[in-house]
Amino acid sequence: MSSAGPPALDNEGTRSLGRAARSAVRGEHTTAPILAVENLVTTFRTGGGWHAAVRDVSFVVQHNETLAIVGESGCGKSVTALSIMGLVPPGNGRVAGGQIHFGGRDLVALDEEEMRKIRGDRISMIFQEPMTSLNPVLTIGFQVAEALSYHRDMGRREAAATALELLEQVKIPSARQRFDDYPHQFSGGMRQRVMIAMALACRPELLLADEPTTALDVTIQAEVLALLAELKAAYGMAMIFITHNLGVVASIADRVAAMYAGEIVEIAPVNELFARPTHPYTELLLRSIPRVDRDTAGLSVIAGQVPAIGAMPTGCRFAQRCPLRQPICTERDPILVPLPDAPDHHVRCWVRAAPGEGRRA
Amino acid sequence: MSDVSVVSGGPRASSYALQQLARAFNANATSWIGLVTFLLVVALALLAPLISPYDPLDQDILARLQGPSAAHWFGTDSYGRDILSRLLWGARLSLVISTVSILAAVVIGGIIGILAGYIGGRFDMVVMQAMDVLLSFPSLIMGLMVVAMLGASMGNLMIAIALTAIAPFARIARAPTILVKERDYIEACRALGYSDLRIMAIHILPNIVAEILVMASLWLATAIRIEASLSFIGLGVRPPTATWGGMIREGFENILDSASLSVFPSLAILLVVFSLNMLGDGLRDAIDPKLRGGE
Numbered sequence: 302m303s304s305a306g307p308p309a310l311d312n313e314g315t316r317s318l319g320r321a322a323r324s325a326v327r328g329e330h331t332t333a334p335i336l337a338v339e340n341l342v343t344t345f346r347t348g349g350g351w352h353a354a355v356r357d358v359s360f361v362v363q364h365n366e367t368l369a370i371v372g373e374s375g376c377g378k379s380v381t382a383l384s385i386m387g388l389v390p391p392g393n394g395r396v397a398g399g400q401i402h403f404g405g406r407d408l409v410a411l412d413e414e415e416m417r418k419i420r421g422d423r424i425s426m427i428f429q430e431p432m433t434s435l436n437p438v439l440t441i442g443f444q445v446a447e448a449l450s451y452h453r454d455m456g457r458r459e460a461a462a463t464a465l466e467l468l469e470q471v472k473i474p475s476a477r478q479r480f481d482d483y484p485h486q487f488s489g490g491m492r493q494r495v496m497i498a499m500a501l502a503c504r505p506e507l508l509l510a511d512e513p514t515t516a517l518d519v520t521i522q523a524e525v526l527a528l529l530a531e532l533k534a535a536y537g538m539a540m541i542f543i544t545h546n547l548g549v550v551a552s553i554a555d556r557v558a559a560m561y562a563g564e565i566v567e568i569a570p571v572n573e574l575f576a577r578p579t580h581p582y583t584e585l586l587l588r589s590i591p592r593v594d595r596d597t598a599g600l601s602v603i604a605g606q607v608p609a610i611g612a613m614p615t616g617c618r619f620a621q622r623c624p625l626r627q628p629i630c631t632e633r634d635p636i637l638v639p640l641p642d643a644p645d646h647h648v649r650c651w652v653r654a655a656p657g658e659g660r661r662a
Numbered sequence: 663m664s665d666v667s668v669v670s671g672g673p674r675a676s677s678y679a680l681q682q683l684a685r686a687f688n689a690n691a692t693s694w695i696g697l698v699t700f701l702l703v704v705a706l707a708l709l710a711p712l713i714s715p716y717d718p719l720d721q722d723i724l725a726r727l728q729g730p731s732a733a734h735w736f737g738t739d740s741y742g743r744d745i746l747s748r749l750l751w752g753a754r755l756s757l758v759i760s761t762v763s764i765l766a767a768v769v770i771g772g773i774i775g776i777l778a779g780y781i782g783g784r785f786d787m788v789v790m791q792a793m794d795v796l797l798s799f800p801s802l803i804m805g806l807m808v809v810a811m812l813g814a815s816m817g818n819l820m821i822a823i824a825l826t827a828i829a830p831f832a833r834i835a836r837a838p839t840i841l842v843k844e845r846d847y848i849e850a851c852r853a854l855g856y857s858d859l860r861i862m863a864i865h866i867l868p869n870i871v872a873e874i875l876v877m878a879s880l881w882l883a884t885a886i887r888i889e890a891s892l893s894f895i896g897l898g899v900r901p902p903t904a905t906w907g908g909m910i911r912e913g914f915e916n917i918l919d920s921a922s923l924s925v926f927p928s929l930a931i932l933l934v935v936f937s938l939n940m941l942g943d944g945l946r947d948a949i950d951p952k953l954r955g956g957e
Contacts, residue, residue, distance in 0.1 A: 388852055392783070421854030428853070433846040438868040447864070448854050499854065 334361035335539045336385070336507055341399035343377075343384045345610065346392075352610045353397070354380045356563045359637070362507065367533065367540045369554035369571070371547060371586070375607055377563040378543045382509045385541075386426055387416040403507070422452040425500035429512040431493035435484035441468070441495045442480035448502040467498040471528060490521035494528065501532060508533070508540045514549060526553055547590050551575060556645075559583045562607050562618040565637060569646035579640065579648045582619045617651065625652045693944025699937035703930075707753035716744035718751040718904045729922055737922040739912055741902075745926055748904035753930065755905045759816065760885035763823035768878050770824070771831025776862050776870075778832065779839030790836065797829040801888045802895070809897040816899050819892055823885050834877045838870040876945045883938035890931050906931050 343355040355377040362368045370378045383389050384396050387408060401408040404423065408416065420426075428434045436444060445464035449455050455463070461480075468476035471494040484492055493513060500508060510529065514522040530553055533540050542553055550557055551571065558568040559582065567580040578584040585603045605622040608614055614621060620630040629651045637649040648654035687693050706713070721741040728738045736745040774793070778786040799807070801823070808822035842848065843866060851861045886906075892898045893907025894914075901908060906927045913924025 386853055388849070417855040417857065419855070420852070421856070426850075426853040428846060428850060430846050434850045436847045436851075436865050436869070439865070447856075451854070451856060451860070496850070499850075 332364060334363050336362040337402040339400045341384055341401065342397045343380050343389055343394065344397040345394045347611055354563050354610060355384065358565055360558055360565065360568060362539045362541060364539055365537055366555045367542055367553055369542045369544060369550040369557045370560055371544060371550055371557060372560035373545055373607060376560040378560055379511050382426065382511050382541065382543055385509060386420060386424065421448060422503045423505055424507045425505040426509040426511060427496050427500045427513045429515050431489050431496055431516060434496055435492055437484055440481045440483055445495065445498050445502060448499045452503045467502055471498045490517055490525060493517060493525055501536060504536055506538055508538055510540060511543045547587060562613065564618060564649060566649045573643060573646050579653050580650050581623050581625050627652055690944040690947065692940045696937045696940030696944060700941060703753060703934050704757060706750055707757055710750040710754055714747035714750045716747040718743060718748040719902055729920060736926045737920060739923050740916050745922065748909060749926060749930055752904040752906045752909060755899060756886055756889055759820055759889050760882055763820040764827055764878055764881050764885050766824040767827035767831050768874060771828040772835045772874055775832035775835025776839050776866060779836040780843055780862050793829040793832045801826040802891055805892040805897055814897050814900065819889065819898050823888050827881050831877065835870060835874060838873055839866055842866050842869045876942055879938055879945065880942035883935040886931060886934055
């Protein structure tokens with residue numbers, strides 16, 4: 302495996318694009334971010350002990366921004382989202398540390414009653430499985446209208462009228478005729494549109510999309526992504542888009558956070574990340590995308606697997622699978638530091654982004 | 663189903679659960695026989711004031727303990743009262759007592775079961791163990807206890823029957839609740855900020871109501887049997903009011919003189935219990951595999 306960084310000369314254009322994106326992001330820094338997660342730790346009880354499924358996760362989401370969180374299954378993407386929603390299953394899981402600042406308040410400190418007012422109203426979430434995320438015994442019209450009448454002081458008729466508008470906005474064909482249909486009369490793509498309508502009913506400021514297109518056909522995926530992008534622009538909301546599909550990331554995200562074993566290993570504007578993935582994990586992840594424009598014999602794979610939650614190694618959690626492993630990697634925990642020449646590109650790696658060295662390895 | 667809109671034809675039932683029940687019904691002939699028989703009995707009971715040939719309380723001492731005849735189709739009892747008329751009027755009482763008591767048990771037991779299944783944990787354990795204690799009393803013992811404490815009356819009879827039926831309904835409501843609350847759409851409800859009460863009442867209840875209705879039809883039969891048993895041992899509605907259990911008891915005392923006195927009310931109970939069981943069994947067979955797997 303070839304060592305070291307991406308080609309430095311031939312990506313000048315992409316890099317300047319990255320810079321443009323960066324300055325755009327900086328321009329928005331004048332207003333406070335809509336969401337700021339700081340040192341989030343979420344633990345789960347497995348085999349008698351509490352283990353961190355999400356460790357020391359920090360990021361911000363600006364107004365109108367889409368942050369993609371990528372990573373393989375079990376890396377803590379969904380747990381991060383559930384922590385923001387306050388939906389970590391009580392009893393088996395808990396937010397053990399950190400703060401989640403939203404709308405001037407720390408969501409971690411809010412009680413269930415206050416959190417309930419925020420959920421579905423100011424922060425919404427859509428899920429991976431459209432086939433099972435709608436109640437089979439209630440009509441879709443009822444389910445969309447319910448979200449409205451619950452959070453807004455709306456009468457039945459007004460809620461139904463608004464729900465119909467929403468269903469038309471998410472492009473359900475013949476929405477009026479299908480208003481009283483049950484979920485099983487809809488296809489997966491249509492059900493996901495209904496879910497989106499429910500999530501957006503109260504015009505939330507932040508939408509968490511947990512792999513919303515993973516269960517759909519590729520063509521339907523593209524339609525749903527386009528719809529989400531359109532609605533996001535129309536509603537002026539921020540979005541956290543969780544996925545393991547890097548192709549989707551490229552098309553929808555402004556910034557990307559790559560997670561591995563419960564930690565953010567790299568976070569950067571989307572163009573920057575695709576142009577020079579710096580953490581070895583991100584680099585390998587990008588290399589494992591099938592591409593039609595490159596003539597290669599096969600896909601590269603990342604050998605090994607994510608360490609079990611109860612058996613996290615000391616030092617870098619990726620060290621065991623890392624081609625660049627150095628002795629320090631298995632001794633001390635790396636920290637997330639900005640690259641010297643790109644202050645909004647943070648990497649957690651001793652080899653590629655050693656703190657204080659002032660140069661890239 | 664395709665993405666292209668398909669406007670489904672025909673009128674829609676207002677509730678999906680009822681659609682399920684209707685589908686199960688059509689798939690099963692015995693449930694139709696059961697339903698028709700039961701509805702016939704209900705109709706006869708409702709029409710009792712119009713169709714019964716005599717007043718159920720009118721005594722005719724000269725015509726006591728007669729067998730079936732043209733004047734008295736089912737014969738007369740020891741006071742010379744017309745058995746057919748008393749059967750028809752007794753049906754009203756038996757049906758009211760069993761329906762009201764089972765309705766109470768469905769509501770109370772259903773609420774307990776949904777709460778226990780939804781909340782889970784220690785609450786579930788304590789509540790369901792209390793239900794097990796309730797379940798361990800045979801219905802007759804429960805009836806004896808209630809009547810001994812509160813006295814024999816129609817109301818107390820209903821309390822006794824409801825008490826025996828609450829625990830089974832709590833169980834039948836709890837099991838599907840535990841299944842349903844793990845479904846994705848309940849998680850989606852939480853993500854929309856819905857309260858637990860709303861999730862239970864609007865999102866879980868309609869999913870389990872079909873199973874509860876099936877159970878209710880079976881327990882209606884049991885309630886009629888319990889009512890008859892308690893009346894038979896003298897803990898039911900007081901004479902001279904006609905109830906089926908009370909009539910069997912009177913007939914039992916004169917069984918050597920006139921068998922028809924106890925035979926006809928027994929047959930009436932048999933008919934109703936049998937029809938309700940056919941109805942409930944047919945529904946359960948048809949509905950189980952479909953509902954359990956979800957849609």
